[in-house]
Amino acid sequence: MILYSFPSSPFGCKVKAVILACEQTKNIIVEEFHPWQTDTFFRKLNPLGKIPALKISADETIFDSSVICEFIMDKAGKTTALMPDKFKSLKVQALVDGMADAAVSMRYEHFFRPKHLQCEDWYDRQRLALTSGMKYLDESIDTKLNQEILFENLCVATFLSYVDLRFSNEPFRKNYEKLYRWYDGYMQKHSFLETVKAKDHPIPANITRLQK
Ligand SMILES: N[C@@H](CCC(=O)N[C@@H](CS)C(=O)NCC(=O)O)C(=O)O
Incomplete structure (x- = not known):
């Protein structure tokens, strides 16, 4: 999976903390993308043009940070623990x-x-x-x-x-x-x-x- 984020994004930092707490660093790679970049691909992944966004398969990307965090916790079986x-x-x-x-x-x-x-x-x-x-x-x-x-x-x-x-x-x-x-x-x-x-x-x- 690919997490599109930027090092200064508070929403992105929250997701990255959840990735660490759920020990998911091997399953999620982080790609830096600035949301104000003029781009051709990103709005196809997230029509809102906002980071963070998590590409979970070739044709599925989820957003926003709250949904991504719950997705990661669920996948890792950590929802109740966290x-x-x-x-x-x-x-x-x-x-x-x-x-x-x-x-x-x-x-x-x-x-x-x-x-x-x-x-x-x-x-x-x-x-x-x-x-x-x-x-x-x-x-x-x-x-x-x-x-x-x-x-x-x-x-x-x-x-x-x-x-x-x-x-x-x-x-x-x-x-x-x-x-x-x-x-x-x-x-x-x-x-x-x-x-x-x-x-x-x-x-x-x-x-x-x-x-x-
Ligand atoms: N509710 C969203 C907010 C995300 C958000 O506002 N991200 C900022 C960067 S920190 C962004 O992408 N802004 C670009 C824009 O507003 O066009 C979430 O929780 O993911």
């Missing part, structure tokens, strides 16, 4: 995916859109979703997360690696101390996750930029 309380896990995933949507949208607003077209109200609204989500996790951490290899913990840890990468100038570590204490402890305990942290990577030359 999600003993499935709806609790899925609720945390929904929250984190929403925060990731907001964070990626903030990144796109400032990175892909020319300055004169950027909308600060839009940026601030996305930032509010991100910070409200962090506050929610910070305040409910004892009932939502722990130090075990569970799906919800993998979702939060990989997402925070993206926040560290893209928003290191924000006061998040200071504002959500409990959440970051959990994160640092988790990354220390599960050092295998270092390899799937969000990373900067050169953006290919053939990408579409927003112009109008």
